[in-house]
Amino acid sequence: MEKTLEERDLAFIWHPCSQMKDYETLPPIVVDHAKGAWLYDIHGKKYLDIVSSWWANLLGHCNPKINERIKAQLDSLEHVIFANFSHRPAIELAERLAAITPERIEKFHFNDNGSSAVEAALKMCFQYYHQTGKPEKTRFMCLSEGYHGETIGALSVGSMDLFAKMYQPMMMDNIHIEAPDCYRCPYGKNREACDCECFEHAEKAFAVHAKETAAMIVEPVLQGSAGMRIYPPKYLKKLRSLCDAYDVLLIFDEIATGFGRTGRMFAADLAGVSPDVMTLSKGLTGGYLPMSVTCVSQKIYDAFYADYGEGRAFLHSHTFAGNPLGCVAALAVQDILAEGHILERSAETAKWLTRALQEAVGSHPNVGEIRHIGLIHAIELVEDRAAKKPLEAKKRTGYAIYKRALSHGLLLRPLGDVLYFNPPLNITREELSEAIELTRLSMDEVL
Numbered sequence: 001m002e003k004t005l006e007e008r009d010l011a012f013i014w015h016p017c018s019q020m021k022d023y024e025t026l027p028p029i030v031v032d033h034a035k036g037a038w039l040y041d042i043h044g045k046k047y048l049d050i051v052s053s054w055w056a057n058l059l060g061h062c063n064p065k066i067n068e069r070i071k072a073q074l075d076s077l078e079h080v081i082f083a084n085f086s087h088r089p090a091i092e093l094a095e096r097l098a099a100i101t102p103e104r105i106e107k108f109h110f111n112d113n114g115s116s117a118v119e120a121a122l123k124m125c126f127q128y129y130h131q132t133g134k135p136e137k138t139r140f141m142c143l144s145e146g147y148h149g150e151t152i153g154a155l156s157v158g159s160m161d162l163f164a165k166m167y168q169p170m171m172m173d174n175i176h177i178e179a180p181d182c183y184r185c186p187y188g189k190n191r192e193a194c195d196c197e198c199f200e201h202a203e204k205a206f207a208v209h210a211k212e213t214a215a216m217i218v219e220p221v222l223q224g225s226a227g228m229r230i231y232p233p234k235y236l237k238k239l240r241s242l243c244d245a246y247d248v249l250l251i252f253d254e255i256a257t258g259f260g261r262t263g264r265m266f267a268a269d270l271a272g273v274s275p276d277v278m279t280l281s282k283g284l285t286g287g288y289l290p291m292s293v294t295c296v297s298q299k300i301y302d303a304f305y306a307d308y309g310e311g312r313a314f315l316h317s318h319t320f321a322g323n324p325l326g327c328v329a330a331l332a333v334q335d336i337l338a339e340g341h342i343l344e345r346s347a348e349t350a351k352w353l354t355r356a357l358q359e360a361v362g363s364h365p366n367v368g369e370i371r372h373i374g375l376i377h378a379i380e381l382v383e384d385r386a387a388k389k390p391l392e393a394k395k396r397t398g399y400a401i402y403k404r405a406l407s408h409g410l411l412l413r414p415l416g417d418v419l420y421f422n423p424p425l426n427i428t429r430e431e432l433s434e435a436i437e438l439t440r441l442s443m444d445e446v447l
């Protein structure tokens with residue numbers, strides 16, 4: 001008998017972030033085509049993609065305007081070496097980014113995925129101090145629950161969780177500062193009204209380690225992979241001052257938060273703070289093509305600018321850096337955001353969603369907290385609401401709900417036991433209503 005597509009997939013493909021044995025009971029869903037927030041599989045079943053296909057799909061699948069730009073570009077230039085060569089789409093994109101990024105940001109280094117943008121950022125900061133008379137600054141600071149990608153450098157400024165621990169012997173020895181934990185605040189405060197008492201951990205770490213530290217990297221306001229943990233913008237204001245006082249560079253990893261995900265163009269804008277370095281990817285191309293940008297201040301750029309013989313250049317490259325197809329996708333995204341007033345409209349949708357979700361599951365005995373920023377809404381499931389006691393991880397409750405939701409046609413991929421929506425910014429209220437209903441149904445079936 002002829003093999004199914006699912007069988008052919010499993011015969012050769014090793015899927016990302018998966019225990020492949022799980023596929024024995026939940027085979028891969030083979031997607032045939034997609035439109036807006038919907039995926040359609042080869043059997044004609046449809047799925048509402050409420051997680052924007054790993055947070056990248058910013059304006060819906062097969063968005064006609066993005067498709068059109070890519071198709072037009074394809075017939076004139078698909079790719080070109082980016083050292084010494086350039087092209088209109090990259091030049092225009094850099095100009096557009098310069099206009100919308102925070103004030104310190106002046107120069108744009110193109111890479112081809114989020115992790116590679118983070119690696120470039122770390123190397124730049126390290127080299128910056130080497131070339132400005134402080135070669136002792138070789139280490140990095142980061143927040144304990146952070147996520148910055150999967151390559152070794154990026155992993156070593158991330159959370160030392162189950163998945164990273166394995167690789168510890170391969171990693172840099174960085175300084176991990178206890179992250180804000182607003183849901184279970186150790187100071188008994190709440191994120192709307194606190195003074196970031198937890199910032200004392202950063203102050204202590206800087207007092208001891210700033211001398212040997214090149215940069216501090218954070219996901220501003222939203223620690224995505226940690227379970228959509230949200231902390232006050234005020235923390236970033238304090239961090240900016242601390243970095244300035246101790247001469248430590250500040251990196252904002254806006255790979256997940258950039259391009260309207262938090263309600264503003266960048267999370268940095270929420271805090272009114274400008275980092276020295278910013279990393280962008282995911283929504284940059286509307287989730288179409290792998291591309292990232294490491295954005296830096298003029299001060300950093302200038303530290304590398306010298307006669308070749310001085311050996312100060314940043315000799316870092318990725319083959320597909322600055323790919324023209326990715327650049328035109330990103331330009332189309334910028335046009336759509338501006339012309340369609342997408343941020344303003346998604347802010348209205350977000351307000352509605354907060355209320356609707358609260359009504360639907362807010363009083364559920366296993367819902368510890370519903371937290372939100374922009375259109376991102378997360379439901380933290382707990383064993384005991386009053387005690388905020390987590391569910392037993394071994395039970396894989398989130399995964400069980402994920403499977404139920406899939407059977408109902410909802411792609412709701414939890415982070416542990418945190419269910420979340422991070423949909424395209426132009427999703428409709430009708431679609432969100434459906435997502436809420438199916439989430440509630442899947443929760444009831446499992447809990």
Ligand SMILES: *Cc1c(COP(=O)(O)O)cnc(C)c1O
Pocket residue numbers: 113114115116118147148149150219224253254255256257281282
């Ligand atoms: C996804 C993500 C990355 C890694 O990007 P990849 O393209 O998956 O390598 C880094 N930082 C943050 C905050 C992310 O959300």
